[in-house]
Amino acid sequence: MAFLQTVDLEQRAGAAVLLNRVNLSVEKGEIFAVIGPTGAGKTTLLRLINLLDRPYGGDIYFDGEKITDPSCNAVRVRRRMSMVFQKPAVFNNSVYENVAYPLKLRGGHGKDARSGVYDLLDTIGLGGYAKRKAKTLSGGEAQRVALARAVVTQPDLLLLDEPTANLDPGTVKMIEELVVRFNRDRGLTVIMSTHDMQQAQRVAGRVGVLMKGELVQVGSPDDIFYSPDSARIAGFVGMRNLLKGHVIMNEKGIAVMDVNGREIEAVSDLPAGSAVDIYIRPEDVVLSRAASAGSARNDLRCTIRSIVPNGPLCTIVTDCGFPLEATVTGRSAVELGLVQGQEVYASFKATAVRILPSMPA
Amino acid sequence: MQEIWQALVQAVNLIVSLDAEVIQISLRSLYISAASIVIAALFCVPVGALIHFHDFRGKRVTINVIQTFYSLPTVVVGLLVFLFISRSGPLGGLELLFTPAAIIIGQVILIMPVLTGMTIGALSGVDKSIRDTAISSGASSAQAMKAILFEARFAVVGALILGFGRAISEVGAALMLGGNIRGYTRVLTTAISLETQRGDIVLSLALGIILISIAMVVSVIMNILLQRY
Numbered sequence: 001m002a003f004l005q006t007v008d009l010e011q012r013a014g015a016a017v018l019l020n021r022v023n024l025s026v027e028k029g030e031i032f033a034v035i036g037p038t039g040a041g042k043t044t045l046l047r048l049i050n051l052l053d054r055p056y057g058g059d060i061y062f063d064g065e066k067i068t069d070p071s072c073n074a075v076r077v078r079r080r081m082s083m084v085f086q087k088p089a090v091f092n093n094s095v096y097e098n099v100a101y102p103l104k105l106r107g108g109h110g111k112d113a114r115s116g117v118y119d120l121l122d123t124i125g126l127g128g129y130a131k132r133k134a135k136t137l138s139g140g141e142a143q144r145v146a147l148a149r150a151v152v153t154q155p156d157l158l159l160l161d162e163p164t165a166n167l168d169p170g171t172v173k174m175i176e177e178l179v180v181r182f183n184r185d186r187g188l189t190v191i192m193s194t195h196d197m198q199q200a201q202r203v204a205g206r207v208g209v210l211m212k213g214e215l216v217q218v219g220s221p222d223d224i225f226y227s228p229d230s231a232r233i234a235g236f237v238g239m240r241n242l243l244k245g246h247v248i249m250n251e252k253g254i255a256v257m258d259v260n261g262r263e264i265e266a267v268s269d270l271p272a273g274s275a276v277d278i279y280i281r282p283e284d285v286v287l288s289r290a291a292s293a294g295s296a297r298n299d300l301r302c303t304i305r306s307i308v309p310n311g312p313l314c315t316i317v318t319d320c321g322f323p324l325e326a327t328v329t330g331r332s333a334v335e336l337g338l339v340q341g342q343e344v345y346a347s348f349k350a351t352a353v354r355i356l357p358s359m360p361a
Numbered sequence: 362m363q364e365i366w367q368a369l370v371q372a373v374n375l376i377v378s379l380d381a382e383v384i385q386i387s388l389r390s391l392y393i394s395a396a397s398i399v400i401a402a403l404f405c406v407p408v409g410a411l412i413h414f415h416d417f418r419g420k421r422v423t424i425n426v427i428q429t430f431y432s433l434p435t436v437v438v439g440l441l442v443f444l445f446i447s448r449s450g451p452l453g454g455l456e457l458l459f460t461p462a463a464i465i466i467g468q469v470i471l472i473m474p475v476l477t478g479m480t481i482g483a484l485s486g487v488d489k490s491i492r493d494t495a496i497s498s499g500a501s502s503a504q505a506m507k508a509i510l511f512e513a514r515f516a517v518v519g520a521l522i523l524g525f526g527r528a529i530s531e532v533g534a535a536l537m538l539g540g541n542i543r544g545y546t547r548v549l550t551t552a553i554s555l556e557t558q559r560g561d562i563v564l565s566l567a568l569g570i571i572l573i574s575i576a577m578v579v580s581v582i583m584n585i586l587l588q589r590y
Contacts, residue, residue: 085490089493
């Protein structure tokens with residue numbers, strides 16, 4: 001049995017189903033990210049694991065113990081885990097008192113513990129803030145205090161509910177580094193919810209996708225981002241090129257598909273006649289002014305419809321008989337002299353095309 | 362205007378010269394109202410917390426009733442307690458009528474609704490995330506309640522100051538239950554009422570200044586203590 005396991009976990013609010021038979025397994029010492037859009041049930045799941053709410057159905061096992069059992073001592077279980085909430089809550093006293101609070105609850109606030117709190121404040125970059133009123137901290141500082149408070153007791157499981165939502169990029173980076181550091185140095189098991197897919201990629205070893213209360217896919221970040229199991233997951237993880245087509249022939253594991261009269265090749269065993277959903281990540285599409293001489297099996301002549309600057313990158317929307325987006329660096333766009341209405345070639349490898357049997361919408 | 366000013370100066374002289382009667386009445390007022398607020402707080406803050414932290418049928422109605430009693434007239438409280446502790450009343454045997462204890466009982470009843478209601482209001486004002494954070498940090502139910510009460514301390518102390526102010530400034534219950542007996546149950550408000558009727562404006566003014574000063578000092582002390590914690 002996994003370190004943390006949910007079995008057919010259900011939660012409801014009135015008639016609304018918030019979680020539907022969620023079966024999640026998290027191993028000791030890993031960082032597991034739960035990603036999903038707002039309202040998918042991420043917070044609900046973490047609150048249930050932290051025993052802040054009672055589930056409608058199903059069970060949760062923590063380190064082999066069925067913690068949803070009514071006879072289970074919730075306080076004892078909670079004292080082995082901790083949670084950081086999306087909106088950082090600090091008590092209206094000093095930064096030191098905030099971080100030391102869980103220690104005081106456990107009656108273990110001796111000299112060693114006090115020096116541990118000061119060390120932790122140094123670690124989170126708030127070394128000189130011990131006596132400061134916590135209410136006067138910025139959002140990012142308050143969230144770091146909340147993180148320190150959550151790890152001060154050296155729990156076995158850390159639950160992070162969108163810990164970096166609404167924070168500036170610098171603070172996000174700092175908190176991510178702290179989480180990875182606590183995981184690495186202390187062997188802390190972490191379950192983190194986020195709607196930021198890149199964050200899950202940066203921090204987590206495994207990712208679970210929660211959509212409308214259902215855990216729809218679990219895997220490595222690469223599995224989720226490059227091989228989503230369905231169109232809605234693909235849409236959520238940023239697959240911009242979601243196409244529909246059908247397989248017209250399959251030879252030695254290379255499927256040739258018809259998409260709006262154009263042929264696309266992909267690595268797949270799906271037989272001819274299969275209706276398919278096709279996903280191509282924009283960053284896997286290479287644009288060139290002449291037909292590609294490279295190894296890419298797909299090389300489509302197309303017309304640029306629009307160029308959308310996006311930070312250091314540009315999203316180029318082309319018409320290949322179907323809309324196809326490509327992401328290039330701004331510098332590449334200038335060097336290639338890309339302009340709206342220009343004819344270019346879009347090439348991508350057969351391995352960059354993800355296809356699945358078509359699912360009803 | 363000249364007369365009022367002269368009376369005011371004489372009143373300040375009475376206070377500064379530590380007039381024995383003025384001091385005695387002031388200390389009695391302070392003692393009775395302080396006892397009232399302590400007794401009421403010991404009962405009302407936990408009851409307010411119980412009401413806030415537990416969901417039960419009729420909770421909203423209970424809170425509405427408590428809030429209605431905020432404006433309980435002091436003379437009505439005086440009358441009700443009088444009926445209970447007068448010689449022919451059910452508690453007549455205790456011989457409490459026209460004693461400081463009788464005034465304390467009246468004032469406790471008078472400030473209970475305000476203190477309970479404002480405790481509930483103070484706790485309701487604490488963000489739900491504080492409770493979640495406390496529980497998630499490993500707090501037992503009692504420890505979480507303590508954390509929430511601590512967060513609400515400014516508002517709870519505000520309620521205590523208000524309750525104390527209502528107790529020390531009321532005259533109806535003190536008069537009906539204490540009887541305004543000189544040297545025994547005469548408090549600041551009853552003394553002001555009596556001395557004004559008797560035409561001793563200077564004494565009334567001195568007592569009035571003391572009454573306001575006590576309220577102010579109590580408020581300042583409470584706020585200084587709050588700033589420290």
